[in-house]
Amino acid sequence: MAVWDELTGQDDAIAVVRAAAAGATAPGTTAAEGARGMTHSWLITGPPGSGRSNLAYAFATALLSPGDPDGDLATQRQVEARTHPDLAVLSTERVIISIDEVRTLVASSQFAPSVSRYRVMIIEDADRMTERTSNVLLKALEEPPERTVWIMCAPSDADLLPTIRSRVRTVRLKVPGVADVAELIQRRDGVDAETAERAARHAQSHIGMAHRLATNAEARRRREQTLELALGIRSVSDAVLAAATLIEVAGADAKAITEERDAEEREHALRSLGVEPGGAIPPALRSQLRQLEEDQKRRATRSLRDGIDRILTDLLSLYRDVMMLQLGSSSELVNTELLPRLEALSAHSTPADTLAAMDAVQTARQRIDGNVAPALALEAMLITVLRGAAVRKGTDL
Template sequence: MAVWDDLTGQDDAIAIFKAAAAGGSRSGAAGSTAVSGSAMTHSWLITGPPGSGRSNLAFAFATALLSPGTPEGDLAAQRQVEARTHPDLAVLSTERVIISIEEVRSLVASSQFSPSVGRYRVMIIEDADRMSERTSNVLLKALEEPPERTVWILCAPSDADLIPTIRSRVRTVRLRVPSVADVARLIERRDGVDSVAAERAARHAQSHIGMAHRLATNEEARRRRDDTLRLALDIRTVSSAVQAAATMLEIAGADAKAITEERDAEEREHALRSLGIEPGGTIPPALRSQMRQLEEDQKRRATRSLRDGIDRILVDLLSLYRDVMMVQLGSSSELVNLELRDRLDLLSTHTSPAATLAAMDAIATARERIESNVAPALALEAMLTSILRGATGKGTTQ
């Protein structure tokens, strides 16, 4: 199986990277926002909306670069890249809000080594938009004077998320949002679900590949999403809006816990095994600091996961009011929440397009407030109360 087979909806980008990996002549940093031909360069930036497959494409390209003699990807190299154990691959990702300057300095230092087994040494930074300006300047020096056989691959939602001096030294490949049909076919083939379930998951995920996979394979995730939308549709009073906000926060917490709990247990088991400690065994005092560091990292990830869970709820709510607007305007665009068509029709007749637009603005405001560290409970309460008042004119049902 070629390394590119599990990528979907990005044919143009795949063609660019396949041509580069096939051995096109190496050129310096271009600073342009497009790639042509088979030109190979030392620094790349993959941009695209969440769920478009930025990281997946970065690792596919890395596999092709690290595979001997084939842009389709060598199976052994592919397995090593997937396990993040390839000796010529270094990856920087973070569960925190920002990437620290120490992490980038360490990565830059390791980028100076020559490849040990392959043609290139590949350095990947996921979520490169999480670097501060000071941290970005550390990376900039590495991009200005890269070793001959080191390739940098950065990932970010937009090139505007990086400082201009870095943008001028990378070659940017922009991804598009894959279609629902493309994502559904991928989920059906890769996860073995039926076509109906795959289409519904892709539609509810709004073509976010990772979320579509989760909705297609996790019944609890589907139930939590359904509960969130029904909570919003059932709000009738300010008190019920406040209660709904509290329940949504609980749903986000349960979702975050489900995502992190299994991973935390696996990491702890792996850490104990690497330290030579049997499961259930006593941790020697000299090794406890390492386990404490792991626990602190997991706590930070749990905090980030909760914030991501709240944002997923807000994105789902945004899709609900987007559907209401489509119904109100008589648009032929496909609805995200087809299963709620009766409720959408009812809501569309009881509110105006202006009120629906105001509801979408309230959701956008809540996302901004939470990103700015406003207490999520307060942001959700304000959002739902604002939506209710906009819909009824006074905050209670008429």
């Protein structure tokens, strides 16, 4: 099975990196000859869920596989486990990538590859580097070792410094079609066609979220609850209560994502430190576990923010469907299961009302990014939506 088989809807991007890997890994090709067929630094951009990191790891597998641009199985397994000796990865659960993390990666990039033709350095979410941190990376890109390849991922090339953009080759991903994502989910996760299609549609082609919706009944239930809350608001008190409930929904979603992973990390850490399950932790080792706990707390904060962002994305899909009905568009709806209620809402509001609601969602997202308390931002959003519709109807709240 080729390493590219797990990607979907990105034929043009795959063709670019596969051709580069084929030239770089051709039998009898020297490192200098392979370098002429590709560049030492790449930037993969695309919207969330388009498969940026998946393509990065597939490209890395192809470069690290001996003479096989489609990736051999042994290398693929090592890359998936992040254990390949010539692969270094920088990803973060925090809001920003620290300068020390980048310095460590840059230092590692100076080593010669040990078993492969190249040493591959991957930075996920490269847009989370501050300007000062980016300048540390810039020096490594200006004078890279001959056999080191950098692969960075970001939503847009505009998220990186112009000086970095000028030193990378950009591969842009597009939003895959619902049918493509559904086919991938059905094949990879073993779910039925109907569930895969509904998950891909509700996730709006976000591959990771489609996987979660297809395989997790609680995630599907929480999404349905979000839309029901939005559709049931009739007064300011409803809006305030709904905002509080949405925070609880986001918290439950974040906890479900992080709880199992936190337990696995702690168990692995205890094993690596030689502590038996349930055994007392020696005082000398407690500082290491405290660092793990602090990292997990930061990840929990980010997971809550991500959960709120997913709620806002689902609300936008609701108002987007209403707008499509109001404008008589033939575009496929995201929430077809709610069609009767969507039609009723579209008949009792105007496109201006719907556009104002969508603007309120975006404003809430900006306020939360600016560290406004999420509960307050959601309350203001829902009250704005309700008040805007009431003013246009000439009624009082």
